[in-house]
Amino acid sequence: MKELYINHRFYFTLFLVGVCYVLAFFFQSLLPLAHILLLLTTLVFALDFLFLFVQKNGIKAERLLPEKLSNGDENLIQIRIKNHYPFWVTVDVIDEIPFQFQKRDFLIKQRIKPSKEILSNYQLTPKERGEYSFGGLNIFTKSPIGFVSKRYAFQKGVTLPTYPSFIHLRKYELMALQNEFLLGGVKKIRRLGHTMEFEQIKEYVQGDDICTINWKATSKQNKLMVNQYQDEKSQRIYILIDKGRTMQMPFDGLSLLDYSINAAMALSHIILKKGDRVGIMTFSRKTENKVPADNKNAQLRKISEALYNVQTDFAETDFGRVYQDVKMQITQRSLVLLFTNFETLDAVKRQLNYLRGIARNHLLVVIFFKNSELQSMIQSTPNNLQGIYDKIIAEKFEFEKNLIIQELKKYGIYSVYTAPENLNTKVINKYLQIKTRGIL
Incomplete structure (x- = not known):
C-alpha cells in the first residue's frame, strides 16, 4: 500500500523487542516479557493503522497560489490544512516546488488539533521569467501513537507563469x-521649473513661486493670486x-x-x-x-x-x-x-x-x-x-x-x-x- 509509511518509532520499538528476545536467550525468565512486548507492539501497530486508515479523508489540504509569480521578488505561497480526525495529528508537509528553485529539503512540520485548520506560509523567489510547474502537495499524517504515517497527495501538476517584477x-x-x-x-x-500647461488660478500661499503671480487676477480679487501649473x-x-x-x-x-x-x-x-x-x-x-x-x-x-x-x-x-x-x-x-x-x-x-x-x-x-x-x-x-x-x-x-x-x-x-x-x-x-x- 503506497499510502502507508512505517515510522522510526515503530522500528525502534521492534529493536527493543528484539533486545528482549536476545536477553531471554540468556535469561529464560525474560521470555514471557518479550512475548508480551511483541504482542503489545503488534496490537498498537494495528490500532494506529486503523485510526489513520479507517477514515478515508482525514486530512484536506490545498496550496494557495497567486495568479502569477513576480520575478526577482519574494512571492508568498500558503498551504491550508484541515484535520478531520477526532484526535491530534502531526503532519509533515512536503511540497514538490518547481525544479528551477533547486530546493531538495523542503519540509514543514505542524501539529493540528482535532477538527481544526491551520495555514502555513513559505516564500519563493524566482530568478527567471517563464513557466514554473509544481508537483504534488504531500501531507504525511501521524496519530499520537506515531508508528505509521498515511500520505495524502493534493494538487498535482499546477503551472504558474512568472512575470516581470510587479509586487513593488x-x-x-x-x-x-x-x-x-x-x-x-x-x-x-x-x-526646477514647470511645464507650461495651465491648470487653475488660486490664492497665493507661502511657498508658491512668486514668478507665477497673476497680477490681473490679483487686482480683481484684491489679494495675491497665482497661476497653478501641472505636468x-x-x-x-x-x-x-x-x-x-x-x-x-x-x-x-x-x-x-x-x-x-x-x-x-x-x-x-x-x-x-x-x-x-x-x-x-x-x-x-x-x-x-x-x-x-x-x-x-x-x-x-x-x-x-x-x-x-x-x-x-x-x-x-x-x-x-x-x-x-x-x-x-x-x-x-x-x-x-x-x-x-x-x-x-x-x-x-x-x-x-x-x-x-x-x-x-x-x-x-x-x-x-x-x-x-x-x-x-x-x-x-x-x-x-x-x-x-x-x-x-x-x-x-x-x-x-x-x-x-x-x-x-x-x-x-x-x-x-x-x-x-x-x-x-x-x-x-x-x-x-x-x-x-x-x-x-
Missing part, C-alpha cells in the same frame, strides 16, 4: 506621486530593451535583461499614473515585442504580456536596425529610454551615429550598468602585486565608463549609469526629473 509597483507609485525616491536615503526632487500629460515615452548577448551578464541571480525588464514594468506603471503614454520594444538583430505608446487601462497588462517570456538571443545587437525602426515607427517627438550595456568607449563610438540619429528627433536616455565586481575591486585594499594590478585595471574600466557618459553628453544624449540593484529608482528618478524640468 505600488511602493514606487506612492513615491513617484510625491516626487520622492530612495537613493541611499530619502531624496526630495527639487522642482504636461499624454507625452509619449518609449522603452527600448536590448536583448543581445551583453544583457545576459548575471548579477545576484538575475541577468541584466531581467533587471531591465523589471525596471521597465515599474517605470511603465509610474508613467501611466502620471498620465503619459508608454510603449515598448525589444531589440537585437531586429526589433520585436512592440507595444505602441498608449495610456489606456489595459496598457500595463499588454506590456507585461509582451515582456513575459523575452529571452536573450546571444546575438550582436544591430543598432542600425534599431535606428531605422525608431525612425519609421515613432513619428512624434518622444522620450526614448534605451536599456543596453556598453563596456568600452570603442563600443559606444561604433554605435554613436545611430544614437545621434535617434537623439535628433527624440529625447534619448541611454541606460547602462556598473559592473559590481569591478566596484568591489576598486573599493578593496590589495595586499599583493596581483591585487594591485587588478585594482588598477578595474579603475581603468570605471574611468572608461565615465568617458562614455561624457561622450554621450557631448551630443545631447542623457545617460543613467547605475548598479543593477538600483536600476528601478535611478530610471524612475530620471523620468521624473525630465518631467519637472519640462525638457521633453
Whole structure:
C-alpha cells in the first residue's frame, strides 16, 4: 500500500523487542516479557493503522497560489490544512516546488488539533521569467501513537507563469506621486521649473513661486493670486530593451535583461499614473515585442504580456536596425529610454551615429550598468602585486565608463549609469526629473 509509511518509532520499538528476545536467550525468565512486548507492539501497530486508515479523508489540504509569480521578488505561497480526525495529528508537509528553485529539503512540520485548520506560509523567489510547474502537495499524517504515517497527495501538476517584477509597483507609485525616491536615503526632487500647461488660478500661499503671480487676477480679487501649473500629460515615452548577448551578464541571480525588464514594468506603471503614454520594444538583430505608446487601462497588462517570456538571443545587437525602426515607427517627438550595456568607449563610438540619429528627433536616455565586481575591486585594499594590478585595471574600466557618459553628453544624449540593484529608482528618478524640468 503506497499510502502507508512505517515510522522510526515503530522500528525502534521492534529493536527493543528484539533486545528482549536476545536477553531471554540468556535469561529464560525474560521470555514471557518479550512475548508480551511483541504482542503489545503488534496490537498498537494495528490500532494506529486503523485510526489513520479507517477514515478515508482525514486530512484536506490545498496550496494557495497567486495568479502569477513576480520575478526577482519574494512571492508568498500558503498551504491550508484541515484535520478531520477526532484526535491530534502531526503532519509533515512536503511540497514538490518547481525544479528551477533547486530546493531538495523542503519540509514543514505542524501539529493540528482535532477538527481544526491551520495555514502555513513559505516564500519563493524566482530568478527567471517563464513557466514554473509544481508537483504534488504531500501531507504525511501521524496519530499520537506515531508508528505509521498515511500520505495524502493534493494538487498535482499546477503551472504558474512568472512575470516581470510587479509586487513593488505600488511602493514606487506612492513615491513617484510625491516626487520622492530612495537613493541611499530619502531624496526630495527639487522642482526646477514647470511645464507650461495651465491648470487653475488660486490664492497665493507661502511657498508658491512668486514668478507665477497673476497680477490681473490679483487686482480683481484684491489679494495675491497665482497661476497653478501641472505636468504636461499624454507625452509619449518609449522603452527600448536590448536583448543581445551583453544583457545576459548575471548579477545576484538575475541577468541584466531581467533587471531591465523589471525596471521597465515599474517605470511603465509610474508613467501611466502620471498620465503619459508608454510603449515598448525589444531589440537585437531586429526589433520585436512592440507595444505602441498608449495610456489606456489595459496598457500595463499588454506590456507585461509582451515582456513575459523575452529571452536573450546571444546575438550582436544591430543598432542600425534599431535606428531605422525608431525612425519609421515613432513619428512624434518622444522620450526614448534605451536599456543596453556598453563596456568600452570603442563600443559606444561604433554605435554613436545611430544614437545621434535617434537623439535628433527624440529625447534619448541611454541606460547602462556598473559592473559590481569591478566596484568591489576598486573599493578593496590589495595586499599583493596581483591585487594591485587588478585594482588598477578595474579603475581603468570605471574611468572608461565615465568617458562614455561624457561622450554621450557631448551630443545631447542623457545617460543613467547605475548598479543593477538600483536600476528601478535611478530610471524612475530620471523620468521624473525630465518631467519637472519640462525638457521633453
